[in-house]
Amino acid sequence: MSDYDAIIVGAGPAGSTTARRAAQAGLRVVLVDKAKFPRDKPCAGGIRHFVTELLDFDPKETLHRRISGLALFSPSGFRVDCVPQDRSKPGYTVMREQFDNLLFQKAVEAGAETKEETRITKVDQQLDRVVATTSENETISAKFIVGADGINSIVAKELGFYRGWEGKTAGVAIEMEAEVGASKVREICGEPGGYDAELLLLWFGDLPNGYIWCFPKRSVLSLGAWCRQDITQDIRGTFNKWFAKFKAQYSIDPEIVSDSGARFPIVPAEEIAKGRALLVGDAAGFVDAFTGEGIPYAIHSGIVAGSVLKDAVKDPRLLSNYREQCRKTIISDLMVSSSMASLFYKRTKNMETLCQFFRDDSYANYLIAALLGGLLTPKAVKTKLTRRIVRKRPGAAVSLLV
Ligand SMILES: Cc1cc2nc3c(=O)[nH]c(=O)nc-3n(C[C@H](O)[C@H](O)[C@H](O)COP(=O)(O)OP(=O)(O)OC[C@H]3O[C@@H](n4cnc5c(N)ncnc54)[C@H](O)[C@@H]3O)c2cc1C
Known part of the structure; x- marks a missing residue:
């Protein structure tokens, strides 16, 4: 018999969202973080409008500008x-100490149990459950575990998802x-x-x-x-x-x-669902390689994870649906951003050429603005920008590639 339906390791935007959505679906979840909340996190704190659309509550008390x-x-x-x-x-700016604390409190409000100042050091997957061990040598067991523990994810490393983020x-x-x-x-x-x-x-x-x-x-x-x-x-x-x-x-x-x-x-992990475990947010590599934004993807992957866990408690095989759902939405957007980043950051001359294009061509300028404003998807912006530059500045388009 397990203690919980799911252990969620890490209570940043990804973990708190997963915990809230899973608790709202009636699951017994425990949200574990090594820090005590409110906790800070190094971040510029820029969020697109899309983030406020993803949340099922109004974060206005935490919005600065x-x-x-x-x-x-x-x-x-x-x-x-x-x-x-x-x-x-419009987009907004937030201070992570306040924003993350609100998300954490919303998970509690939905019924998630929490364990603060609790570091997970070991994860063991058994046939019918997972067991997480804390630095105090206590164990917590559950049917599933979610790695929401950021770039140095212990869940990912312990369960063999990857070794780390190199190069x-x-x-x-x-x-x-x-x-x-x-x-x-x-x-x-x-x-x-x-x-x-x-x-x-x-x-x-x-x-x-x-x-x-x-x-x-x-x-x-x-x-x-x-x-x-x-x-x-x-x-x-x-x-x-x-x-x-x-x-x-x-x-x-x-x-x-x-x-x-x-x-x-800045690259999605090859494996994000395995056995009885899922990875969300930074632990899954869900950060935009062009802009460095990870908050929208952390929250979005938490929502997908919460909904998949709801089905998986009835049939564990359904956990693998997480992979497909993320591929269609989050990962496909991240791949588009990654290809835009490869072209833009290829060399300084490319950055200069593209900035000139955004300055001189009002439609190209609109496309960048619309991307930020969430009026167009990254895929639509990439397609339209490519067509535009090839048509209006064919010489510049070729010079970006060679
Ligand atoms: C300097 C900087 C600026 C950024 N600016 C932006 C920006 O403007 N906009 C944007 O969208 N994104 C930005 N990002 C990216 C964004 O901060 C991350 O993508 C986002 O925080 C990911 O959320 P998360 O919940 O996956 O992980 P995190 O927010 O990193 O949360 C992980 C949590 O796991 C806990 N944890 C870790 N290990 C353990 C363990 N073993 N046991 C228990 N708990 C553990 C940590 O204490 C932490 O609370 C920036 C990143 C950096 C570094």
């Missing part, structure tokens, strides 16, 4: 603003929060033209595969840089040089309230 679009800075230094005319689907399969990021005051946030990130919304600012070209960012929160800026881990050279030094110029440009000398770093995967 309304985001209408992007300001892209090309390697040579010009700026291109991509803002959709249709402002019905070009992961990105490395540094992130700091700088207190500048609400009016400075507005001055730096406010959308030109007097609209009551902010932009996410991205600088390309300083790093070979990634970007430097400035995202607005209420009175704080999230500033950071990410790069594919196998080709990054001195990300901290590159960021510091950029930061010195940024501070001079805006006449600021902010208090740094946090400064940390983390890695994230």
Whole structure:
């Protein structure tokens, strides 16, 4: 006899969503995290409108700024603003400590049991159940286990899904929060033209595969840089040089309230459902290789996992449906982003050519804005952008590939 229907290891967006959905379906679930909530997590905290559509509650108490679009800075230094005319689907920024805590509380509210400050160190799969062992040597058993424990997933490693994220399969990021005051946030990130919304600012070209960012929160800026881990050279030094110029440009000398770093995967894991286990969120490699976003996919995979677990408690063979459902939705979007990333980040010249195209061609600019605004899918944007550049700038299109 197992203690639970499912053990969910990790209570980030992926784990808390899985736990909420499974508990709502009547399953006995336990959500285990090594941290005590509220806990922080290094993150720029940008979320698309789509995230608010996925949630079955209103996260408005945790939303800091309304985001209408992007300001892209090309390697040579010009700026291109991509803002959709249709402002019905703004993005938002959040502080992860607040946002993740809300998701965690929503899992509790739905009936999930929780164990905080509990690190899972061992997972053993038996014929009819899984047994997880904690660092205190306690055991928890369940019919199923879900690895929602991020890039260093112990569930994935213990159950032989993969060994780790090496070479070009992961990105490395540094992130700091700088207190500048609400009016400075507005001055730096406010959308030109007097609209009551902010932009996410991205600088390309300083790093070979990634970007430097400035995202607005209420009175704080999230500033950071990410790069594919196998080709990054001195990300901290590159960021510091950029930061010195940024501070001079805006006449600021902010208090740094946090400064940390983390890695994230940028390739979906080959196996995400096996035996009595599922992987969700970062543990499954569900992060966009172009933008570095993982929150939408963490929540989406949690929703799929919750629904699959509901069926699997009646028939364990149905657990494998998770693979197919993720393939059709999350993985197919991530593959499109990955191919866009390969072309965009191939070399600095490609980043410059594409930024020029987004600046000079209003339809291409609209497509980038619509992608951010969730008005078009990544697949639709990729197809339309490819056709557009081939038709309007055939020379540039060829130069991107060679
Ligand atoms: C610097 C940075 C900036 C980012 N910016 C953005 C952004 O702007 N927008 C966006 O969409 N995405 C962003 N991401 C990606 C995003 O943070 C992740 O994709 C997202 O957090 C994944 O959620 P998750 O629930 O899978 O994992 P996590 O949020 O990493 O949660 C995993 C949880 O598992 C717990 N855990 C780990 N191991 C164990 C264990 N052995 N036992 C018990 N508990 C354990 C941890 O304590 C943690 O709470 C960024 C990432 C980084 C590093």
